[in-house]
Structure formats: structure tokens, C-alpha cells
Amino acid sequence: MTTATRIDWTREHCRLLKGVRDEFATTRPFEGLTIGTGIHIEAKTVALLTTLRAGGAEVVAAGNLNSTQPAAVEALRAEGVTVIGEQTKDEREHGHYQRELLTTRPDLILDNGGDLFARYLDDPYVGLKGGTEETTSGRMRLKPLRDRLRRPILVINDSPIKQFAENQHAVGQSTLESLLRLTNRVTNGERVTVVGYGACGRGVADNFRGAHAKVSVVEVDPVTRLRAHLDGFDTPPRDVALSTADVIITVTGARGVITVKDLPLLKNGVVLANAGHFPVEIDADGLLTSPEVKTIREYEDDLATLELRDGRRVHLVARGHMVNLAGPRALGNSIESMDLGFALQARCLQAVATGQVDSASCVVPVPAEIDAQVANAYLADRYQ
Amino acid sequence: MTTATRIDWTREHCRLLKGVRDEFATTRPFEGLTIGTGIHIEAKTVALLTTLRAGGAEVVAAGNLNSTQPAAVEALRAEGVTVIGEQTKDEREHGHYQRELLTTRPDLILDNGGDLFARYLDDPYVGLKGGTEETTSGRMRLKPLRDRLRRPILVINDSPIKQFAENQHAVGQSTLESLLRLTNRVTNGERVTVVGYGACGRGVADNFRGAHAKVSVVEVDPVTRLRAHLDGFDTPPRDVALSTADVIITVTGARGVITVKDLPLLKNGVVLANAGHFPVEIDADGLLTSPEVKTIREYEDDLATLELRDGRRVHLVARGHMVNLAGPRALGNSIESMDLGFALQARCLQAVATGQVDSASCVVPVPAEIDAQVANAYLADRYQ
Amino acid sequence: MTTATRIDWTREHCRLLKGVRDEFATTRPFEGLTIGTGIHIEAKTVALLTTLRAGGAEVVAAGNLNSTQPAAVEALRAEGVTVIGEQTKDEREHGHYQRELLTTRPDLILDNGGDLFARYLDDPYVGLKGGTEETTSGRMRLKPLRDRLRRPILVINDSPIKQFAENQHAVGQSTLESLLRLTNRVTNGERVTVVGYGACGRGVADNFRGAHAKVSVVEVDPVTRLRAHLDGFDTPPRDVALSTADVIITVTGARGVITVKDLPLLKNGVVLANAGHFPVEIDADGLLTSPEVKTIREYEDDLATLELRDGRRVHLVARGHMVNLAGPRALGNSIESMDLGFALQARCLQAVATGQVDSASCVVPVPAEIDAQVANAYLADRYQ
């Protein structure tokens, strides 16, 4: 009988990365190269960064704002990954870590939000081969800088695999699981309004329908709204959708989706949660400080109940931070969905390191052959 | 008490086209113009072509190969549409109708498969403003000819609305409805293998799952196969999927998907049906003339049972022609799904006629603002 | 190449009855016995009655009111079944056929609605061993007569198999299929109100949800209404459910569910259809003769549009007769679902004929061991 941690469990089930690691241990694609990264440091990341390390890389990680987990840092250091700084909410301090990272002059950058590539341009150095960017917001930030970046930068989030495996299916499911875990409330027969019907919104709506909720969708784009309608979701006008909802989940990518102005609309007992990446979709500060709010009751697990002057109560989950990472036991998206995205990362960095993509591939989606390779690997041992 | 026909019923429920027709009757965007078309002539087309006529157009229709319905011709002529020729399977005869149509020198062409635009290039005339193309195969045929076409040609099938409303949802449902109507067989608990997981295949798989079948997907593209897997469908290797199926439905767009070589694989009692556009996915002729077939039993409604020498029986639906148009009572896709596609047609032709798109828009998708306009119109009266 | 009929197709796929027939041909459980029946005479019945014949029975069939199909009569006579009378809507004439049937003094009765057992009591004869009753309404009629019947009578409809296989799944699906076939209208995103949430109503609601409709349920029993709610269906008050519906389907077993009094409630364009057994749930005559109706338009396939004086239109399917048997091409419930019910019939008659059940089993459900035998037979060859 031995004991092991959640990080061990997670690594054990990153099946694709295990295969890549075994291969990299032989092929050593990053021999002599340094990889710098600003990716979130948590259990799943350990599997990715140690895979890169197995491929011969020096890996230097500065973490991302506020998300660095101490146990993951420890696990990374135990395998020779250099971790700069520690968990911080202070943007200046975080920026300091990033600049420190760039002083190591990484040959490859695994970016998250475009921070490192943007800072690189502030103070360029010789030898940067290129790298990867995890997010859409990073892509939007880096695209105008292509003339200056002039290196292969592959955007993971633009892979169809990322879209359907993680954004749709995994976010949809982890949002449902988290709301159940945090609130312990019934979903059957409840009216759930999902604001936003992109890949994430589709997944959220689908998972709540699978949980026997009556799901409405609010979507500003008429073509996407028609899609939601034909997918069988109710698509009433925004104010109707908000005022009839037992649960409202924002997943738009936009700011100020639910604000204090909406308080008069809300049904007594409504639960507000955000599944979008940034904690700006529900204006939690505005709600919590509104003069319409008489008292606030803070429950365990980051649940709060706002009692309004007119007697209505509004429940706010995780103060509008991502619901699927809220509470002390949040594990986020499924291991396998992250394993898929991180296998794309590993293969894309390999392609850049070994010159399979050139500078024409600056801020472009994952090459189709890497998507195919990863998809094949995922399905490979299922039908033997 | 008055009596009315299926065509009346259909026109009555083309709600979007009714709205467009009322508008066009006032705005007359096609005043003085001739529109030539090679679209299939059946109940739903009547609603489209009479809408164009209401907009002031002379409409000349030559039909498409083998699909012209006499009742629809009669209804069109009653409203002043010129119909050239009649139902024919003879390609030469059909080509003759098309050439005759082009002698009227239409100002706008509503094409289906690229026939009319291609023939126009054989013998160009002054005054062609441009037009629309209904299909993907037409787009693939016309794209290489852009340098010579040099006119706005909008491709309807490339609209996202066409993809999700018609290709996915409507084809998926009409395939299920048709198989039920033709075979009267249970779907619950049956193993249904869908070959192809494009928009149509996704719809077919989804509808049979909704009917409590156990659905497997065969798909050659690994990324699309992974998508089917994560959508919850079994994705075994092709031969396993074929040999365990109670029902096999092809919807790939490719030729020779199921051929006589597959006979040894098939399970006793399997039903073979094709939902792809062309009757080439299941090699019906090859199967029916195979020496492995001992006897063929022809049932009503275009069902055939092939009894093999080893005793197994294989049921073939509609000799591999589109199952959702098979049998004497087939109505095809829902009225509303076609109304959406035809509203796109009407609006695109309007845009070409009135100069809202220029020659840069040669063989391009439907403009986003037309998609939005049609989507808004569809949803407009739902929440009043 | 041989040709064959719909009846051949149906018999070919009554897999359970084929197995029973093969067994009966050897065991001859009905040798020397006469079986009289009032069951509907259509394609599937042929498979049942010829199975009984193969077991040695003389079979005498009088049909049921208005449902006798000439092709089925012909097929039965070709195999030595005596058919009395022909299709009639005249109850007196039909009663005459039934009395004529009883003059043959059948040893076993396969009843439908309790007619034959009730008439037997009017004029009892020596030698009746007992039999079966197909329906719930027959059970309710015969139960008070148990003291006089004093023979084994097994009620097929009370089998759990009948409930889930036919009433729920098969009726649910054939209702959806029929509505699609008859109206060719979209279901995606439409509001469908199902009135009644018994086994049939659950199946109808489930199938329309599978077809991406937004389904509401109206149910007078609060516990059943709660069940619908937790199953994820909207359960608004009746008048709200009727006034917001695009489609209303009655499946309650009750009379006058939708009457002329509801006309003011109905939404413009609503489709009314009945999936309950008797054409009394929607008061079609009342609607068609209402002074609020300005004109009636009769379309092909038994569709009618009532235009009201205020301009609203109401579409009525099959004048309130069972929608899944409406129109010229209706095939009703799936072959396999009927095969299950008819296998129960054959096994129950065998049990009565061979004395496996005694007079204590008078108007009781199918014995559990027969349910188990039939269930095992259905699944037997699925996993070999």
C-alpha cells in the first residue's frame, strides 16, 4: 500500500502526454533548448511541463495571475522545472516574474494570453524560434503584431479539437458538475438561462438539458440565436430570459453581461454563476455594493445570498469567478480534455523546435496534421 | 369547405417567403429582369419562384434531372412562370432544356450544380448580372471559373444557416422519418451505423440516438471521428461498424461507400439506406447483380430484400437513392428548413439585382447581413 | 426477382411470432380447438392469426369496427382462417358479425374491447376455456363480470412489456413519425403541448423532445405532473399550455379534452392532433361546425385548416382520429413492438389452451413467466 496525490492521479491519466513523453525521452526534440511558459501552474500542467522536460528542454515557468498551486510548483521543481515566483494577485509582481523569465532568453515560448510574446517585443533577443499561444484572447492580441513577431506561433485554441473537446464538452460538463457540487440544488425542471451560445455556451446548454433542466439561451448574434432555437432551446428576448430564470449562467467572453441594472428583473431565488474565462461577465462588485441590497449572507464554498430591500433573494456563486474552478474542491475540466489540449501543445512545440513550421505560420491555428495525429492517438487503443 | 393541395399546404407554411413576397410586391426588385433557374421543380420551389415573380421577375425554369413534378409545373405556369421541358432522366434532353433556357438571356441565374453558369461560359451574352448557386458541388465546379465569370455569385450552401438548419437538422430528421415510414421497423435498441459525420451525418446520428438506437459512426477523418466519439457515439473501425449494424446509413458525399465487397461483412437482416445526395454511395447495381445473391424480393415502396447464397438477407432501401425522398409519399426536408434556404436565395438574388454585391463576390458565401436578416425574420414573431 | 407485399414484409419481420409458429407447428397446442377473435384485421394481425393456425387452431375472425383491411382478409383466407364480414362502420352490422362468430362456439376467445366475452354471457355455451383480452378498456368492462365469466382471461395490456414497448416507445415514435409525414412541418424549436402523461404521453413527450421541440405537458394528476416536471418538461397550467402551443397532442383516454370552448385560447397556426385510442379527445365535429369558424380548407392526407372569424387559423389532423393511423400511408406502431404484444397473445392463449392457468386467473395480467419468456426471446439472438 502506497499513498499518492491528486497530481499523481492526474498525471497517471494524461494518457496522451504519457505516450508523448515516452517518445520524447528517446527523440529528445528539445535537447539544448529552453522553453519559457506563462501557463497556469496546476496539476494538469505538471503533466505537460514534465513531458517537455523529458524531451530535453530546460523549462522555466512563471505561472499566470493568481492561479499558481503550491503542490504543483513542488512537483515541478522535483522534476527539474524552474518555477519563478509564487501565487500572486498583484499584476505588477506577476509582470516582474514574466520579465525575470525572459532574462533566461527561452528558445521557445508557450504563452497564455500573449503576455510573454508581447513582452519579448519590448526587449527582443536573438534566438527565439517561436512557440505556441493557448488562448483566443492571446491570438487577438498577437495577430496585429505578426509583422514584428515573424516566427512560427501556433494557436492551440483555434484547433477544432480544442473547440469541441474542451470548450464545448469539458467546460459544459464541469460547469454543471461544479454548480451541483457547490449548491446541491436540483436541476430537473428548473429554468436555466445560458447567456452566450459559442462553443462553451453550447456545451453548458447541452449539459443542463441532459440534467433535465429547461434551458433558455440568450445570444446577440441572430444566426447563432437561430441555431440555439433549432437545437431546441428557448430563445426569448434577454429580459424575459433573465426574469424567468432559476439559474443564470454567463459564458459570453464579454464584460458586464449581468449588472446592478438587472436587479429589478431577477426572479426571487435566482442563482447567478459565470462560466466565462474572466470574472467580468457578472458585475459582482456592483451587485454586492448596490443600495438595493439589504443584507449579504456568505455561505461556505464561496456562495453568497443577497437579500434585496424588496425581499427577493439573489444567490451569487464564486463572486462571478469561473464556476468550474470555484470552491475548495474544484478540479476544473476533465483530465482527458486537458490531455488533448496539452498533447496539441507538446506536438506544436516539437514542430516549431524541429523546423516543421516556418515563419509564415505566425499566429495561425494548429496544423491539420498535428490535429490528426493527436486525434488518432486518443482513439488508438479503444478498439483493439 | 374548400379543397386544396399539398402544394397549397406547403406554400401556406413558407412563412419567410410569404413575408418576402409581400415586400417584393411593393419594392419590385426584379422589375424588368429575367431570372433563369435549374432548381428542382417541386412543391417548395413553387413558393420560391412565385416569390421572385412577385418581385417583378420573368422567371424561366428548366428543372433539374429527373426531379420535375407535374403538379408543381402546373402551379408555376398558373402564376406566369415559364417552364421549359418536362421530367426527364435523359441527360441530353435535359441539356437541351438548359440551352433553351439560356436563349432567353436571363439577367440573373439561380443555379443548382453549376450547370447554367458553366453553359453560359460556353456561349456568353451581354447583360448577365450574376446570381446564386445552391450547392457545394456547384461551388466546387464554379470556383476555378471565377476569372471568367467575374460577376457576383453567392453560394447558398455555404451559409451557416443552411448547414445547421437544413443539412444537419432537417436531413437528419427526414432520414429518420423516411426510414420509419418505409420499413415500419423498430429503432429502439437497434445498432445503427452512420457512415460520414459531416453536418448531415451529425444530424442523422443525432436523430437516431433520439429514437433510442445505439449509433456508431464511421468517419475517415480522425479529427471528425474524435468529435463523434466525444459526442457519445461509438466509432469502431469500419469493418466492425458494418458487421455489427442492424441498419447502415451512408451520408458521405463519396462514391462506393458500400459495395459488393462488403457483402461478406454484413449481418443477417441488415437494412442499407443512403442519405447522401447522389445514389452512388451504396453500389446498388453491384449488389443486385452479385453472384452471391440467390434471389431478390421486391416489396412495395421500393424496398428490396437480397437473399444471399449463405442464407443471410440484406434489405436495400430505394436502391440507394436518397432515403428521405424515397417512396410514393416522401415529402423530404421540413417546409420550414427549405423556407429558410429559399429566403436566403430570394435575398441573395435581390442583393445581386440591386447591386448590393459586386463582382468581387464571385462564388462566395451568403453575405453575413443576409444571414442575419433571414435569421431575425425566422425568430421575429416567436416572442410577441 | 420476385415481388411481395407490405403484408409479406410485415410477417417477415415478426421475428418472435415466426419462432412461436415454428414451435407450434410441432407442438400443436390448439389441435382440435377453435379460436374466435375480434381483433383488428391488418398486416400485423395476419402474422398472429396464422401463427395460431399453425398451432392447430381453427381461427374465426370477425374484425373490429371500421378497421378491416381487404388485403389482410385475403392473406388470412389464403391460409385457412375464416373471416366473417367485411370492413364496416355500422355498429349493428359489426354486432351481427360478432354474433355469427359466436355461433361457431369457439373454445378460446382473443378479445379486443371485451365485446366477445360480453356477448358470450348473453348466450353462454358449453366448452369455452377462456382466452385473452387486448385492451385496458376491455379489462375495465370485463372485471365486474368475473363472477359470471369464471374462466382464465389474461389481459395483454397489463403486461409491463406492452406498457413500455408499445404504449410508451412505439406510440410515441409513430405519433412523431406520422405528424412529420402528414404535415412536413419542422419540430425543432416548436412548442409542443402533450395532454396526458401516462405511458403513451411519456413516449410522445420524449419523442418530440428527441426531435428538438420544446415540450410542455398538461396532466391533471399532481403526482404525474410532478413526474413530468422532474423529467424536464414544462408543466404550466392547462390554459397557458394550450395558448402557447404550436402543436397540441392529446393522449389522455378521456373525452372532450379540446373542444370548441378552447378556440379563443388557441394560437394562430396551431396544429391539433390526437394520439389517444378513440377519436373523442378532440371534439372535431364541434370545432368544424363552430360559428367562430369562417371557412374550412381540406388538404390532401386528411389535414384541414379552420380559418376563424378573427383571422386565426387552426390546423386539424385526421379530424381527431389517431394520428399514427392517419393518412393513406400510415403503418402505425413498429412491427417489432406489435410482434412483442402478439407473442404475448400467442403464449397466453397457449397457456389457457393447455391448462397452465386456471379460472382464478380471470381478467388478470399476463403471468410473469410469459413476460419473461417473451422478453428472453426478443433479446436472445442479439448477443451471439
Place this chain on the structure above:
Amino acid sequence: MTTATRIDWTREHCRLLKGVRDEFATTRPFEGLTIGTGIHIEAKTVALLTTLRAGGAEVVAAGNLNSTQPAAVEALRAEGVTVIGEQTKDEREHGHYQRELLTTRPDLILDNGGDLFARYLDDPYVGLKGGTEETTSGRMRLKPLRDRLRRPILVINDSPIKQFAENQHAVGQSTLESLLRLTNRVTNGERVTVVGYGACGRGVADNFRGAHAKVSVVEVDPVTRLRAHLDGFDTPPRDVALSTADVIITVTGARGVITVKDLPLLKNGVVLANAGHFPVEIDADGLLTSPEVKTIREYEDDLATLELRDGRRVHLVARGHMVNLAGPRALGNSIESMDLGFALQARCLQAVATGQVDSASCVVPVPAEIDAQVANAYLADRYQ
């Protein structure tokens, strides 16, 4: 800003009990009566027992084996409920608490598993009016004792509401949620085998299908197996279902469903979990001590990985204890589902206390009018 606990949150959302409590505070149905109970003492129970207290009862609670939660005890005592004993796994000690409880000679017993009524018969006292029993196992134990009990005892679990609201929907969902929370593994495309297809099994199978898993069902009763088949689940023979599963969930109510004898069958990487009430369905001790097991790795949150001598790994969740109560953050079934069952409890105790049911109602289901009352209350404020 005030702070509050999980118990507060739970009580706040027991909407039905709140209504009952308000009513009881006026009507005082238990004035002068003592209620003794052996129900589990956790957050939701607090809402029930304080409701009874509000109705005028002295409440004495002895808890159930091993489930007593200290925070709940504290909350109960704060409201004047007498709690005997504390959390214990020792059956003798627990028995001692129960006997101590009975020395208070409760007028009403709210039993769980039949312990208190059975012990009452060992040493009867004057004044017991009757009471309620929560479980099916309690009903089976008490039914043979009816001649001696001769008092109204209403069995909550036999209410249809309990069956569909809690056993099917709530257990199904909490099992899915718990497995996601504990393992963080993907469900999409995974093969999940559910052993047992009663109400709980149906719910588990349905929820995993909603989570895009490929679900197989193992069921020994052929009629129930046929039901699973027609519901669209794969129903292969047990050994096939076990050997192809990525996840196996037992929910049968039987002992020894998965034992060490099954080890040779299991697929590498399989996850074993139990959703049945007792930790006897998976023989965890047998598995953990099998000589075929080379090493055992214990992870956080009660996950264990057994590495077999042949290299296969088997993951065991919560050592076969109920998965939906496993791990440090388990909240079990949804608040609303428990609120429904506890409202039935409160109403049934009220009926016994006020003489609405007599001794003929000894070990019988909840009266239909109480089911109706509770269902109406649940739906009452949803459509105002």
C-alpha cells in the same frame, strides 16, 4: 455581511419543509407528543426534525450507523432536539443508543431500516401511535411483523414521488456528479456499465447517457433487461458488459455483484464504483486482499488503484461505499429531492398523529392524498 453554514444553506432551500413548518407552528399537530427517530443526522435531516419540533413535538434522535455529522447534531441541539450518542461504527454501541431512545417511550417513530420498530417489539410499551419507515429494506423487515405491530406505519420509499424524484433522478445525478468530482475523468465516449436497472439504475444510466457516455446495462430480470434495451442501452451478457467497461457502477441492492472472481474479466484502467445503499455490492475487501493484486496505491479522496500482477490496473472508488456520499465534499442527493421525501415524512407523521390513518395502514405506502398534497406544494409557486 453575515456568515452562514452549509446547514443554513440547506435549510434555506428546503422550500416544502419551510411551508410545512410555518403551518405546523400554528396547527401544532404534535403538541404533547414525542417522536423518536433513527434517521441519518446530516444537514437535510436538520430541516426535517426542526419542522417536527415546530409542530410541537419533543424529538429524540439516535442517528444511524456511522452517518451522524457533528455540525448537524449541534444545529439540532440548538433548536431543542435531543440527540442521543454520537457518530459510531460500532453496532453494539449504536444499538445501545437506540435502546436508550426507546426508554423515552416515543408516541411516534420515524424509522430507518426498521430498527426502532423491531426493538419496540422486544419491549413494547403503552402509547405508541405508529409512525413511518423510510426505506424498502425496513418495509421488508417490518411486513412480516404486521400482526404484532398493529399500528399505522407508512412506508415513504413506496411513494411514487420517492421513486422518481429521489431514487431515479436524484441518485442518478448525484452518482454522476460524484464520479466527476472524485475522478475528474472524462465521460464522453467512455463505456459505462450500470449493473441493475431499477429506479436508481435507470437514473444512473440516463445521467451518464446525458453525459455522452456509451452506457450498457446488466440486469438479471429479462423484462427489465428488455426495458433497458428499448430505452436504447446496450444489454450484453454480464461478462461482456464487465470486460468492455471503462467504468462499472453497481446499483442492484444485492451482495457480491463484483467480486475477486471478476478480476480476470476487467479491462485495464477500469473504474469501479457502487451507487447502491450498502457497501456490499463490490467486494472491496476481497479485491484489496486478492493475491492477484501486486500493489495498491491510495490517492486522496478515497480513490485506490490496484495494480494486478499481469500489469492491469483497477481503480476503486470509496472502497465500494456509496459513491454519491464519498469524499470530503460529498453532499449527496439534491436538497429539493430530499425536501420532497421529508415533506412526505412530515405529512405522514401528521396523519398518524392526528388519526387520519388507522391500524389497517400498517406497513403500507404513503396515502395517495399525501402524495398529491406534496406534489401540488412542489409545483405551486412555479407558474404564478
